[in-house]
Amino acid sequence: MIRMKPLTLYDRMLAEYGPQRWWPADSPYEVMVGAILTQNTNWRNVEKAIANLKATGCLSPEAIMEMKKTGLETLIRPSGFYRQKAERLKLASEKWVEVTSNTPDLRNEWLSVKGIGEETADSILLYAFDLPYFVIDAYTRRFCAHHRLCRFDDYEDYRCYFESRLPRSVPLYKEYHALIVEWGKRNKIRSPRDP
DNA sequence: GGCCAGGACACCA
């Protein structure tokens, strides 16, 4: 196999798959909700949960903060882990109304929310706040291993790998991550050390 | 009917 650079792989995927135009959401807040609901969960199940929130007029931070936890659990049940995620959505919604894209140390603000780890935080920062953080998920690690780009244990090492090799561009980061996910869905490739 | 999906955290040694 010919070993390629990250930007070359990006160009090839963009040519083959076309622009993905991520994140699939109608608003930045919906991005945040989706980022939490999709934790270790098939996106199709997330779509059902978000549809329930929309149908009941509950897709807003105010509505989610105010509603009973059990009611929220019922709406998001299709996304799995619904008890945990209901709690996480409430905590994240509280954070949502208190920060802006100009809040200092915004990444750590999100990481301080129980239930929001590095991947979820970076998804929110990139797709909801338009800030240049490259998102590392299970597909990204698989992508790196498959193309012999790199292999690390730590999330930060992967993020640094991409951010140090790509132009610092929010649209590029968005599209690249989306293309990696599309690649992952088309190529069900797993390795022994796969997360 | 088993396996897996766009993680995160608690607990233990």
Place this chain on the structure above:
DNA sequence: TGGTGTCATGGC
């Protein structure tokens, strides 16, 4: 700090 268990639904 590293390994393991838990959380849960729905599609294939």
